[in-house]
Amino acid sequence: MEVGPGHFLLTKLDDVARWAQSSSVWPLTMGLACCAIEMMTVTAPEYDIARLGSEVFRSSPRQADLMIVSGRVAQKMAPVVKRLHDQMADPKWVISMGACASSGGVFDNYAIIQGVDTIIPVDVYVPGCPPTPDGLLYAVNLIQQQIREGGRGGVLARG
């Protein structure tokens, strides 16, 4: 982006589109377990995800850009998560929030999917059990960075 002589800016349409897109990443209202409470906390005053333009949690997957898999995914819930991801319109991003969603966490047993990336593609993993709200905010930051740079996938959010 550069400032031209007089009162106009020169830029590429692609850059403007990406800037707009990255500033309004709307997450899907999908709370699974403990992490869902921390996901709610980022919308509360102390963390205030509205600063990133992501405070609009949408209940319909058709209107959402970002799926935050907030918690352990049980065998029974897995098909539902997959279907919700399928229902989201492209382009879409996924944050795997917490140890359970990323790898099964402490629940290495018959009931829990050992990592949500076995059923849907994940862009950013957030470690923690549950991660702090700061960790989730940083993950959203990384998603924004990915959108601006046009890259995808597999980033570990380390504080």
Next chain:
Amino acid sequence: MSTTARPTTPPEPMAPEVVSREGNSMVLSMGPQHPSTHGVLQIMLEIEGETVVKAEPEIGYLHTGIEKSAENLFWTQAQTVIERMDYLAPESNALCYALAAERLLGIEGKIPDRAQTIRVLFSELTRIASHCVWLGTHGIDIGAISVFFYCFDLRENLLDLQEAAGGARMHPNYIRIGGVNGDLPQGFLDRFDALLEKFPGRMRDLRGLLQANPIFQDRTIDVGTLTPEEAVRWNVTGPALRASGIAYDVRRAFPYCGFENYEFEVPTRTEGDAYARFLVRLDEMEESYKILKQVRKRLDTPGAIAIDDPKISAPPKETIALSMEALIHHFKIVSEGFRIPPGDAYASVESPRGELGYYIVSDGGNRPYRIRTRPPSLYNLQVLKHIAPGNLIADLVVMIGSLDPVFGEVDR
């Protein structure tokens, strides 16, 4: 990452035929992803127009196998997964499990006073924190969004205290079998004082936002009414039972951790509707505040924070660098755990949702043989099927909110 856990044949969603249909009714599946079901609850509704004819809750979307996982962990390690059951009140779970284990060990009466006081402190802090989440989300369900911000602001102060003492915001794993893990850190009491000072004003704000609000009253009064007989018949406990006029509180009926030495009321209402449950929970937060003030006075007296029994509690951290015996002792406790004599025991506490119970069985080993939970949310939730028919779908949302289920606990 292992792919063996991938479900080869995904479980079929509940078929619409499960709910019978008559006349002009239609079947609607509410959930498991729905903003107002407070987690992963699916309700198969048979509706006529907007009126619910039949509601069939379908649970199990968060089944975690916690009870089974706990069998493969040491007695102390099991607390890690147990805290993740009712994730809004982890301290209540940890406390209840510790009480059951202590009963089996026969050390019930030997827990030091200061440890008991700290346990009371955290069980009440977690109660207020849990009610904050309940009130915030209940408000959002009904359309009052600002109350959410006030609630979570208060909750943040409570979590700060948990983080200071236990090292984690939500699952501090601070209450242990035999006492608590380490004394309260420096500066804790100052932050606690600041919280106690802030609380009454914040409580006034919360009441001011909703209690006399005509829209809120219209939405909640006479919705989801539960008579005392029905409440008892369906095994409902906690605020939902007390809102129906029965003053049953485990803290009063079967005191633990010295609750008999604290002065507090058991708030009750007689209406039994969603508004009564709202009022009972708000009153409970104020009663918890009263208990916290009494706790604050007792915290000035120093004392031991865990039972003085080398078989159960690890030596103080500062002795490890100085004494070889302490180092070996610490290593043994961490790598082998401790053994609990064969037998079974049950203990219950008053969690924010009702009577939470743990029934544990030991075969004499260093791991639990079986752990069975009595989750209050499950028993409270089953009443939904009974109170929903005849009401509007919008009222169903209010009912779920007022019963305050936590699905980590319902499905386990």
